[in-house]
Amino acid sequence: MDAARLKQSWSQVAAYGDQVPLYFYSTLFLAYPEVRQMFPANMAGQRDRLVSALGHIVSHVDQVDGLVGFLQDLGADHRKFAVRAEHYPAVGEALLATLRHFLGEAWTEELEQDWTAAYGLVSQVMIDAAQAAEAVNPPWWVAEILGHERRSFDLAVLTVRPQYLLPFTPGQSIGVSHPAVRAWRYYSPANAPRGDGTLELHVRAAPGGAVSSRLVYGCAVGDQIHLAAPVGDRLTLRPAGSADLLLLASGTGWAPLKALVEQVAAENSRRRVDLYVGARSPGEFYDNDTIEKLAASYPWLAVTYVVGLHLQQPGEFGQVVDRALADGDWRSRHVYICGSDEMVSYSVAALTRAGYQAGQLHHEGFGKHWYGPTWRDSTAPDDSGGVR
Ligand SMILES: Cc1cc2nc3c(=O)[nH]c(=O)nc-3n(C[C@H](O)[C@H](O)[C@H](O)COP(=O)(O)OP(=O)(O)OC[C@H]3O[C@@H](n4cnc5c(N)ncnc54)[C@H](O)[C@@H]3O)c2cc1C
Incomplete structure (x- = not known):
């Protein structure tokens, strides 16, 4: 399989933008109308997701080691859409037809063989993982809402109980769907x-x-929602780690970082944790009581609240990282960052400029429409020890 040829042909096709998923879905639904019901009624967001997913997978086809783990998760995860083994060839046919259509004369026999082989590999890994997952987890969990607290006009804290145990690691995300909405979000x-x-x-x-x-x-207490298996390792702590941590949160980006604080407490690992929580106005701090309780219970946890917009760049919620950088030198720590995409990219850029290494920055932005793979750089330091 010629990875360079695959990537190059994909970039040619992707240049056609929205036409590509339009053609793909038309072909798929025309040939296999029964799969239409697996997709949301409104396909607008779905189109972007598919193109990003395919592009990402194909452009990493030469990094098989990293790709396999991701595809296994993806295959297991796709069970929540009721995807079965027999659906994969249908998608493969539509994909090849789409490539053939947009590449025109550039579509050669060699390219067809490469794409067939690449798709065969990808789909087989996903099918096998989906089968293996059957023995471990249901495709999705029905969960009852036990608590529903509106903490502000547009924010709610839900407590839910899945019908069976849903194992996850702090820092991961889970799929959530409501029976009345045919769509999943993390x-x-x-x-x-x-x-x-x-x-x-x-x-x-x-x-x-x-x-x-x-x-x-x-939603209200007593309602049921659906949950799907956890994904992601961008924000997870390495097992038995001991490095001190700097946590930067804005908005609901506090959620996975709260899980990390609870994990550190449960592991009794003697890490020092400094938490900076940001919001655009004091009224947007929706979880102060919990944060105060955590800070009062754990002497290793220090909390700083940061309020307000970035004055020089209106619209940027950069002050969390600015404040943290003004307060101290954290370069011996691992930094976990979560919030809007803007907050995360602003923070990563500021930390990088300040001399922090990519391997010590762990981040997730909530604005993404599709959850793609990232690979740990095996040479980067992990949080099992200090950074320098
Ligand atoms: C790994 C991961 C973890 C996440 N965890 C959380 C979490 O703990 N809490 C949480 O509240 N959200 C979280 N999100 C975001 C969440 O998955 C949804 O994207 C968000 O709730 C919007 O979904 P929706 O179906 O309501 O909006 P959609 O129907 O998908 O979009 C409707 C409109 O809202 C816009 N939009 C979509 N997402 C956002 C956003 N995040 N901010 C502003 N506008 C947006 C879209 O561009 C569109 O115009 C997470 C996202 C990811 C990728």
Whole structure:
């Protein structure tokens, strides 16, 4: 398989933008109308997701080691859409037809063989993982809402109990869907695993958002929602780590970082943790009571609240990192950052400029439409020890 040829042909096709997923889905639904019901009624967001997913997978086809783990997660995860083994060839056919259409004369026999082989590899890993996952987890969990607290106009903290234990690691995210909305979104449990299996979710309603609005405005105690298996390791702590931590949170980005604080407490690992929590106005701090309780219980935890917009760059929520950098030199620590995409990229850029290494920065932005793979650089330091 010629990875360079695959990447190059993909970039040619991707240049056609929205036409590509349009053609792909038309081909797929025409040939296999039964798969239409697996996709949301409104396909607008879905189109972007597919193109990003395919592009990402294909452009990393030469990094098989990293790709396999991701594809296994993806295959197991896709069970929540009721995807079965027989659906994969249908998608493969539509993909090849799409490539053939947009590449025109550049579509050669060699290229067809490469794409067929690459797709065969990708789909087989996903199918095998989905089968293996059957023995471990259900495709999704039905969960009952035990608590629904509106902490502000557009933000709710939900406590939910899945019907079976849903194992996850602090810092991961889980799929969430409402039976009335045929769409899944990721939310990050705001707790370390609990004995009673309950999960806490912090949800801010995005304007016009299908799932978040339903969870904030259209749910009550006693309702049922659906949860799917956890994904991601960008914000997880390495087992038995001991490095001190700097946590930078804005908005509901506090949720996975709260889970990390609880994990550090449960592991009794003697890490020092400095937490900076940001919001645009004092009224947006929706979890102060909990934060205060944590700070009062754990002498190793120090909390700083940061309020306000960036004065020089209106719209940037940069002050969390600015304040942390003004307060001290944290270069011996691992830094975990979570919030909007803007807050995360601003923070990473500021820390990088200040001499922090990529390997000590762990971050997740909530604005992404598709959850893609990232690979740990095996040469980067992990949080099992100090950075320098
Ligand atoms: C790994 C991961 C973890 C996440 N964890 C959380 C969490 O713990 N709590 C939480 O509240 N959210 C979290 N999110 C965001 C969440 O998954 C949804 O994207 C968000 O709730 C909007 O979904 P929706 O269906 O309501 O909106 P959609 O129907 O998908 O979008 C509706 C409109 O809102 C816009 N929009 C989408 N997402 C956002 C956003 N984040 N901010 C502002 N506008 C947006 C879209 O561009 C669109 O115009 C996470 C996202 C990721 C990728």
